[in-house]
Amino acid sequence: MQTGWSNETAREIFPAMWDGFIVVLQVTVVAGLIAVLLGLLVAVVQRVGHPAAGRTVNAVMQFVRNTPLLVQVLLVWTATSLYINPDWSAFAVGSAVLGVHYASYTAESYRAGIEAIPVGQWEAATALSLPTHRVWGAVILPQMMRRSTAAVANWIIAMFKEVPTLFIIGVLEMISQAQKYQGQHYTGAVEGYTIAGLLFLAASYPVAVAMRRLENRLAKSHY
């Protein structure tokens, strides 16, 4: 059994790792959309919904935020397989759990963004009798986005790096691919995990730099 680094093995494992990386990106897109949209919905419901709805949503989000992602993934995967539909794919269930988990964080960033908007903005909208959809769509959300975008983007980057957690339910991301290769060839762990790390770095570093630029641009914008 080979124990050190082998260029040959690295070359051989790379296509499988690349496939795993594509899966990571796909999960990130699906879970990211859920995190961005559900988080926004939660923040809005907490602000304008019926108090009972707000309290319920808040309790669910507290639960999601305060339990480990791994536990949630295993729990939902087991529960859906046993009680709902055993044919649901690991990709779908894993992406949904990851998205909901991070929605609990993005919702907090949105909430902070909404609360930072001066009360005078709400009062001006009331004084002008703007319809509710314009108050949110034209006044509150654009100002909230400016305040929350950087924080939400940071959560999405953090989420991207947590996609490997889904290997536990068999989503064929990079860790699963490395383990699969290792299982078949009794080698490739070092190469596989190294490639996985480098691909994560290659993808997340430029995004982090772009986010910093966006943050600076937003700080300099006129509002």
Next chain:
Amino acid sequence: MQNPTTDHPIIEFDRVNKSFGDLQVLNRLSFTVDPGERVTLIGPSGSGKTTILRLLMTLEHVTPTKDPAADGGVIRVGGQPLSHMEKGGRLVVANERHLRQVRRRIGMVFQSFNLFPNMRVLRNVTEAQVHTLGRSKDEAEAKARELLDVVGLSAKVDSYPSQLSGGQQQRVAIARALAMDPDILLLDEVTSALDPELVADVLGVLRDVADTTSITMLIVTHEMGFARDVSNRVMMFDRGVIVEEGAPDEIFSDPREARTQDFLRAVLAE
């Protein structure tokens, strides 16, 4: 200035109470304002002046009474209940739909301008015209440009509020309120947040509005010169009740009540 008509009051406070927790800000307050009248509310901080404007703008709600028909506690605008609505022959606390309908007659200019910072000046003035009044975009833009011209800001239509001085922002806020063709304009300490050199421009614009329109105005201000020039009537408040009211010359030159005299002495000494 036009003479106010006196057919029926455009604003009526009928024994209105307003409390914030244990603090009673308005205490069975009653007064009326006729159409076209310009009334200045003066008095020390916490006397309830701003609360009156905020109740009219429906940013605050009256403290309800058990039986509004008998006990009062109702604000009426143009004879129509504002704080309440009629339901099954009884007056009940107004719902959002009713408030939305009635407050369209009222415009407000705030101390801190409250322009929408994410919108350019022109859109600040057109947004509610289009989405509240249902005007076409062209119509709203034409009206906005006309009013921005009146307030001397034609050149700033494409600027963001953050690119304007405080005085310019307040003039945009005045244009925004006027664009809604209000019957009543509420001015809440509109120069208090401005540097002294910018106050004159804003007051100049408001003097023009007062001279050229018949809009009823309720003004809360510490600018006594402006109050004297523009108002028909001055009401002195203290602890949620009217201490004294009268024509500006009477109140400013010859106040009867000691509390008014003390207040004016303190304000004029500033």
